[in-house]
Amino acid sequence: MKYVLMFVETEAFAKELEAMSALELEAAYDAVGRWFAEHSDKITHHTRLDPMHTATTVRLGGGEPVVTDGPFVEGKEVVSGFAEIEVADLDEALKMVSTWPACPLLEIRPFS
Amino acid sequence: MSESGDASHEALARVVREHAGRLAASLVSLLGDFSTAEDLVQDAIETALRRWPAEGVPDRPDAWLFTVARRRGLDLLRRESTYRAKLDRLTWPAPAVPDDRLRLIFTCCHPALSRSAQIALTLRVVCGLSTAQIAAAFVVGEATVAQRITRAKRKIGEAGIPFRLPPPRELPARLGEVLAVIYLLFNEGYLSSTPERAQARDLVDDAEWLAALLANQVPKEPEAAGLLALIRLHRARGAARFDAAGRLVLLADQDRGRWDRQAIEEATALLVRAARSRRRPGPYQLQAAIVACHAEAADFESTDWAQILVLYDMLLHLAPSPVTRLHRAVALRYTKGAAAALAELDDLDEPLARYPLLHATRAELLRALGRRDEARRADEQALALTANPAQQALLAERLDWT
Known part of the structure; x- marks a missing residue:
């Protein structure tokens, strides 16, 4: 089965990152790099999105498109990256994300 | 034929x-x-x-x-x-x-399904209840149950939930989901909170049957045996829980001659075997041990409250919950007195504001301390919050003679 993992950042997590020293930040990035390396045989593609202040949202359907600054959800949880994986089933995907070392929220959604 | x-x-x-x-x-x-x-x-x-x-x-x-x-x-x-x-x-x-039913149970109770979907699927697929029977047991519409089941089945197929036993490392966590589903089924049947059916027998049968199936298939997991013992210990006293008029009888007033002594002994033996062979205590084993303490007492006065208090402390350590703290407060009444128990309830007002037993317990303690007016108000609060006809009758009666 193919799944997309959506990595979601929370406000608390963003604050944690901000508070980190350069050294701690490097260690955090290393952990993420190791996780991707460890699962490289199952990850077919992955993307890290640029920070949310770079996002632009367009709403269609009410006459002229309405363009606004920022991500489409005005919440405290914002998608910050994607990975496409190919594994046997949901349990394998769940096992894989159980060791994810960074942001505290993930959505797993199958695609065909 | x-x-x-x-x-x-x-x-x-x-x-x-x-x-x-x-x-x-x-x-x-x-x-x-x-x-x-x-x-x-x-x-x-x-x-x-x-x-x-x-x-x-x-x-x-x-x-x-x-x-x-x-x-x-x-x-x-x-x-x-x-x-x-x-x-x-x-x-x-x-x-x-x-016998592939264990795999079936783990699939129906997969953590990627909502609790209500897990319950409906388990009843339908593992126990063979019809949609109408499930709807009747939970007093919800048939269409709601049917939709819940359809959605859950689609999710299993489309999200890739496997029909497989969890590997040993994941078993304890996944078993926890299954035990929670069975325990909820049991509670719904035993303490049914819906009017007209103080005791819905079918769900209790199903819950015991599922717990026995599970305990039999995962003999190395003491919590499965613990849940089975817990259910059987409760059921062994079932006949004494209601009087001839269908009114709820409190533990202290139950006719212990109507308890099924043999069933109590067997369930206690099952619990002791599981606890001794594995030495991995858990919430279900501890709850069963508490019920066993009550079941073993010849009369209410000889209840080993000190032991029960220790078991509640262990239970709170493993699985903190305001409802468990409420029960512990009751045990405290019989070891340290009503005033000490009443003081414990203050912290529970917020988390259990809508829980009828908190108010009923407070009423009892206040009455024991001679504070009748306050007791009456607490009873009224409890009465307003419960939909169970047997509980309502009990509280109404207490209001009548105080």
Whole structure:
């Protein structure tokens, strides 16, 4: 089965990152790099999105498109990256994300 | 027809429960499609529930159900040649199928499904309840249950939830989901919070049956045996919980002569065996041990409250919960007195504001301390919050004579 993992950042997590020293930040990035390396045989593609202040949202359907600054959800949880994986089933995907070392929220959604 | 031609409601439930899950498990394995297999089994069960009351239960209910499911499948799946070809080749008993119901249970209780979906699926797929029976047991509309089941089955198929036993490392966590589902079923049946049915027998039967199946299949997991012992210890005292008029009788006032002593001894032995052989205490074993303490006391006065208090402390350590703290406060009343117990309730006002037993307990403690007016107000609060007719009657009676 193919799944997309959506990595979601929370406000608390963003604050944690901000508070980190350069050294701690490097260690955090290393952990993420190791996780991707460890699962490289199952990850077919992955993307890290640029920070949310770079996002632009367009709403269609009410006459002229309405363009606004920022991500489409005005919440405290914002998608910050994607990975496409190919594994046997949901349990394998769940096992894989159980060791994810960074942001505290993930959505797993199958695609065909 | 066999002598099981006695097609009473309970006999039917028993036969269906014994065979529906096995048939579902083997069809899921053989067809490789959870949803299709489940539809066929459900169809066969509904046919059986229609025909058996009149015709009697067949000698081989498993073969009968299988034949109906297979015929129905060949009929329905005319266009889907792969399933059709698979079904066409099937004979009963299917080639040496091991008891796959454990896999079925783990699939139905997968953590990626909501708790309500886990419950509905388990009842339907493992225990063979019809949608109407589940709706009646939980007092929700049939359409709601049907939709819950349809959604859950789609999620299993489309999200790739496997039909597989969790590997040993994941087993304890996944077992926790299954135990929680069975425990909720038991509670719903035993302490049913809905009017007109102070005791819904069927769900309690189903819960005990599921717990026994589970304990039998995962003998190395003491919590499964703990839950089974807990359910059996409660049931052993069931006959004394209601008086002739259907009113709830409190533990202190129960006629202990009506408790099933043999069932209590057997359940206690089961608990002790599980606890001693594994030495891994858990919330279900501890709750069962608390109930065993009550069950072993010859009368209310000889209850070993000190021991019960220790068990509650262990339980709170493993699984902190405001409801457990409330129960612990009751044990504290009999070791340290009503004033000490009452003080413990203050912290529980916020988390348990809408929990009738908090107010009923406060009323009891206030009454023990001679604070009658406050006790009355607490009883009124409890009465306003409970929908259970037996509990309502008990509280109303207390208001009458105080």
